[in-house]
C-alpha cells in the first residue's frame with residue numbers, strides 16, 4: 690500500500706439518529722487496486738459507500754480522496770472530483786431508454802477517457818438495446834446500464850454496491866469479468882459484496898465487516914478461508 694492512497698478512510702463512524710451503523714472504520718484504496726468489502730446483511734457495507742459519496746446524515750472521522758477531505762461536501766461535488774457509485778438495486782429510471790439513463794451520467798461535467806463507445810465495448814448488448822426502456826431489460830442488462838451511467842462520469846474510483854444481487858450466475862460471471870478491464874483503464878474499484886468467493890477472486894485486497902466494524906483485512910491469498918468465514922459470520926470467542 691502506498692503512503693498516499695487514492696482513498697483514505699480513517700476512524701469513520703456513521704450515525705442514523707442515535708444509531709451508530711459504522712464504528713471506527715479505516716480503509717484504503719490505492720491507485721489501480723480492486724478492493725472488496727465483504728460482510729453479511731446489515732454489516733454496514735452500503736453505509737460505508739453512502740458515507741463516501743456524502744449520502745448519510747452524520748459522520749465522524751476522515752474520508753480523503755486524493756488527499757482532499759470529502760466530509761461535509763455534496764454528492765455532485767464528490768462525483769465531480771472523480772468518485773462514482775453503482776448503487777445497490779441499480780436505481781434506473783424505468784421508463785427512460787438505455788441511452789437516456791446513461792446520459793444522466795454526464796451531469797458531473799467531467800469529460801475524460803471513457804467514451805460512450807468504450808462503454809458499449811464493455812457491454813455490447815446495450816448498444817443493440819439503446820433505444821429500449823430500462824424496464825424492458827433483464828436484471829443483468831439493467832446492471833450494465835447502471836455501470837455505464839457511473840462510468841460516463843469518468844471516475845477515478847468506482848464504488849460498486851452488490852452488483853450480483855438477484856442475478857443469474859452466468860450474468861454475474863460476465864459482470865465480474867469486466868471489472869479488471871475497467872481497472873486496466875485506470876479506474877480503481879471498491880467493491881461491496883455478500884458473495885465471498887467471487888469477491889475474493891477478483892480483489893487485490895479485502896476487508897471483512899461485521900456489525901459496523903472491520904474485523905479482518907488482507908490479501909485474499911494470504912488469509913485462510915476459515916478465518917474469512919469466521920470473521921464474516923462472527924460468533925462467540
Ligand SMILES: Nc1ncnc2c1ncn2[C@@H]1O[C@H](COP(=O)(O)OP(=O)(O)OP(=O)(O)O)[C@@H](O)[C@H]1O
Nearest residue numbers: 705708710728729730731732733734735736737883
Ligand atoms: N437510513 C437508515 N436509517 C436508519 N438505519 C439505517 C439506515 N440505513 C441503514 N441503517 C442501518 O444501518 C445498519 C447497516 O446497514 P447497511 O445498509 O449499511 O448494511 P449492509 O451491509 O449494506 O447490508 P445489506 O447486505 O443487507 O445491504 C443496519 O442495521 C441498518 O438497519
Ligand SMILES: [Mg+2]
Nearest residue numbers: 734735736777
Ligand atoms: Mg447494502
